[in-house]
Amino acid sequence: MRDVVITGIGSTRFGKLKGRGVQNIAVEAANDALSRSGIERKDIGALYLGNFAAGPLAGQEVLAGIVGDEIGVSGIPCTKVEGACASGGIAFRHAVLAVASGQCDAAVVVGTEKMTHARGSDVTAALNNAMDNQSDGPSGLTFPGFFGLAWRVHAEKYGTTRDEVSSIIIKNKANGLNNPLAQMGAELTSDIIEQSQPIADPLQLYDCCPVSDGAAALVIVAADRATEAPDQPIRVKAAIQTSGSARLAGHESLCSFKTTELAAAQAYEQAQISASDIDLAEIHDCFSMAEVIHSEDLGLVPRGQGAKWAAEGRTQVDGQIAINPSGGLLSKGHPVGATGVGQLYEVVKQLRGEHPNQVNNARLGLAQNVGGAGVACTVSILERTDV
């Protein structure tokens, strides 16, 4: 496997993109990424597209081929992958593999989702397609319910408090205020969070990420072919994908996702680093409690301390380990199939030193993307190589 870098990157704003189609926003992001890639379209050898819900919500499948055709790379293998909220991360890993294994010298990865045009009940139904409905459907379990249960277990086991969890939301919403791509940055207080609408006890409204539209894209290039790139190429040190149970009962403990622990261990090994080397991490905070669990599973904070570290400010942009300096899903938004690609866009910006919430001297960045209740996970590690 040869060295691979990211050159061009592109992203729409995340949020309500009225009047846009799921393929149009993907085309916009991909064209933006290509225009800054230093690569001609004829040299693109593969396209991977992450999408989750365009079938039920837009009546449109085969998006990989449609987008490939519209951006002018038709003929090459264009592949849509789906792993619920991890679709974007899975698409990224496959584009990296295509280049690293020598199938081609350059590949495009794009993630896209359009959700805000649909009725709320249709969105909820589509999101629930990411559960194992044969197993957990009859119980009426939803994702807020799942993370509500996880919260109760975490609080019981580690004494995690409402205020500690709220500090994650306050941090991510504040980070989002500075991010021009973010859907819902805000200045919040514990009181505002506690007084917001209850969703699935103990989750309140602000514990949940919004429903979002958005698309993001990256161009993946063999390191020795990135000489024409106008912006600094960022090296892919690890791109790992794992799977786990989609069922509630498939988790030994709700305080931990095996799929993340496995992916993290493999990613640190592939990158030949340890968790403490990471300067910043974009992690899958679809709910506030998800950031707690994932930051612990990734080894970025000690077990049981995910919320406490946030409360102590250690996961701020200028903290010990910057977690979700983009604002994360809670604040930047969660256009499902685009999220994993959008996380990597943010990490590239950080490693280039161009982020609105810049982490000082950022050299190693991590992105973690989780599907469903842990049925899929990707952990990717990027490196700035000139420092």
Place this chain on the structure above:
Amino acid sequence: MRDVVITGIGSTRFGKLKGRGVQNIAVEAANDALSRSGIERKDIGALYLGNFAAGPLAGQEVLAGIVGDEIGVSGIPCTKVEGACASGGIAFRHAVLAVASGQCDAAVVVGTEKMTHARGSDVTAALNNAMDNQSDGPSGLTFPGFFGLAWRVHAEKYGTTRDEVSSIIIKNKANGLNNPLAQMGAELTSDIIEQSQPIADPLQLYDCCPVSDGAAALVIVAADRATEAPDQPIRVKAAIQTSGSARLAGHESLCSFKTTELAAAQAYEQAQISASDIDLAEIHDCFSMAEVIHSEDLGLVPRGQGAKWAAEGRTQVDGQIAINPSGGLLSKGHPVGATGVGQLYEVVKQLRGEHPNQVNNARLGLAQNVGGAGVACTVSILERTDV
């Protein structure tokens, strides 16, 4: 890239599988394939799953992870790919790449679809998700309509007659009668076909494949790791995937799919053979006219002669080139995401000399799987290596 073989194969019957779930039939096929693979579950390093419509028709996504968990390979990368009717072929290519590139020594590919439980209007709507609906949706175009137009162009250009096209249906329906996995084998006549219900002029009912349930699976193994396989390993000589336009207006001529021509040229080059070396081909006859077009695009019959060759018996099991000895989609059925994997199951049976419609001395077999109106295509070539 190293040599890769298929060892274990498994398939459910195609047809109406009442009371079964889209994941359950996939698990059955995958377990059957694993049990004849000579490979232990701990040595499986990747799973690829092809599915198209489980979101809208079964309210279930993340099938790759669910099936991986149920067959006991959880933890490894489990990836669902979607390219409409080519989903199975795309999944196969990715499993082959995973092993050929050295990512792992063995991989499982499974295709699955459950459609017959749904209302006809819901099935039609789900199938239409495979068109470019932004472009062709407003015209009301459907897939029967698309192939009806193609038929008219082919008849105008080459003088193709209703009777010639009917000979394809008669052949495939007769082949299906002997195939225990086939949904709708039948003894037909030109009269019966002509008198069947009109669908989209000039297509009658028998010109169209049925709506089907089914699942099929294969285990892909590095050639030097296939020593414990109980059945004859079959070599993968080529696994090619291409893309093309999803739009009607994206076709220069409706008598030809560029995506197939490109995939065929690349596959013959990869296998270092020519079309005339192929002994049998399972090709994507979703409609009778599709077999005409695809057999020409693949170079298996001369341009314009697809239906004439069938009428002359040259594409029979004992003809010059056996086309769809399984019965094809018209007769075996078309469980969308499973079709491409099912085609390869049939080719393996042929190359092992175990097929109910055995082609004499079959050494090289081809499978062609097409998505939508040519938005994706895979062409795979398998070889029996002991003759």
